[in-house]
Amino acid sequence: MASEQRLTQVFVELADTLIDEFDALDFLSTLTERTVELLAADAAGVILTAAHGVLHVVASTSDRAQVLELLELQNDEGPCLDCLATGRAVVNVPSDRFRARWPRFSAAVEEVGFRSAHAIPLRLRNSVVGAMNLFCHADSPLSDGDLAVGQALADVATIGLLQERAVRQAGLIAEQLQTALDNRVLIEQAKGVLMASAGIDVDDAFQLMRAYSRRHRQAVKDVARRVVERRLTEADLRRS
Amino acid sequence: MRTMAQILTAITTRGEADRPLPELLCVECAHALSVAAVAMTLMSEAGHQAVIGSSGPLASRLEEIQFDLGEGPGLEASRAQHTIAHDDLTGAVLTPWPSFASAALAEGIVAVTAVPLRLSGVGLGSLCVYRSSRGPLDQHRTATTHAYAGAAVGILVHLQDQMWPETLHPDLDEPMVYRAVVHQATGFLAVKASVGTVDALLLLRAHAFATDQALVHIAREVLSGRLRLHPEADDD
Known part of the structure; x- marks a missing residue:
């Protein structure tokens, strides 16, 4: 269990990275490094959910942890996936049950020299944005205190990620x-171009562009742009 | 002082579902500040503009003047991305938009504040506050103005978030229908006068200004063939 003073330092450090220029990758790297230190784990990694349920390994403290997470994704099994599905921490699973539940994942864990793995959710209310994986060389269970610290760190990470996501979406909009x-x-300008060059009225000008866009499976605005740039003439639009 | 959240709540719970949110925001803002007129304008980086909300007929008229001239405090705030404030248009004050200033004075407007609408570093347009008494806005009213500008951005995001990426929300699109004819005439004149669309719009604006007529009227005349702004020889 970490000293209270060190714990406070880490939270101040994480809070500092939340302001100004927030970089999600840097932030999660700091998070995994500090989690390994505070919980006496040997490696840690974060998996985030993206659109359409796709998962991404975004940060890890060592190559081995990253390999494991990739394996976990490929095999579609492991504590992290269970954690994402339920939104609950998956910790201290006894080794016999661990092997039975995730046979390929547990074999991979042991192969690279770890004895135990845990997963803590990154969640806010009903929204699970990812999970943090911890790997230990010893088969040592996490104490309640460790788990509380781990979840507190994960909560800070979640707020940081959701904030960043909101800002990014607003920029997109x-x-x-x-x-x-x-x-x-x-589109209005393109109507005018066709009216002038083909002597047709405003509705015919639009119908002409729309029919062409349907035939060629191109968006009307792209057709309009080419009309305004005079790269598409009335004759081009009428040609089937 | 009302916060941005309070403003948004007040507007969205007014139960006037048939009135577009940008218009309600302008009406509320004019009321809260006790000013003559408030208007909200969209502007893209390419310079395309759309008036999407106004507090009443005076605000609509002022925005029409600004759109017709292609100059004014709202456009300046949108382009410069900072607040433009002129507290006394009656004095020998030099503004970058002298034609708009004299037209506004003729409408009884003597002071104006234009706040840019920005989101994540992207400029979206401006909120224009027109006053019929001179003098600077005090701290309280300045804060209120900025809160309304923040709420205006919130409304834009709220409306556009419901849409497919490349179409405008009806509340933003409908106010554009009135000026669609100007963009059509721009494309029309670009062909007839063999110029680009930017120059074609300038030609239309110059003629509207020179003859003291509305740009929309000039645009209709050009499209109908009753008005020629291009040399005979280029016509076929």
């Missing part, structure tokens, strides 16, 4: 808003 406005203007 801001860009989409700009693009949508530009497309709207571009």
